[in-house]
Amino acid sequence: MIAAPSPEWFKSSYSGGSGTECVECARVDAGMLVRDSKQRDGAAFAVSGQAWRALIDTLNARVH
Template identity: 40%
Template sequence: MPLRLDAQWVRSSYSSNDGPSCVEVAATPGTVHIRDSKNTPGPRLAVTPTTWAAFVSYAAIR
């Protein structure tokens, strides 16, 4: 699933600006892309919006 050039990466408002130690997410139609902010050109995960929503729901209750 290629990432669109106009996709914007975002990170949680809970992340501090003191260091790049968080996950960044870019949502495009049909795909959510996930990367490590410490290695932005490195590997990325690509999942469906349904899978991403299930993960976020699961993480929120932990």
């Protein structure tokens, strides 16, 4: 059996430079993974693609 590739994690461009309040996300087939950037070996949670899109649309509506 071939192991799945490790997800490629990224931080938001809005994250502060101090490193104290960041989350990281990674795209996966089913949607997104989210984790605390200070605890990279800790737990991550999965968000479906549909739920992620709803979150982004809601945040964009509040910003604009």
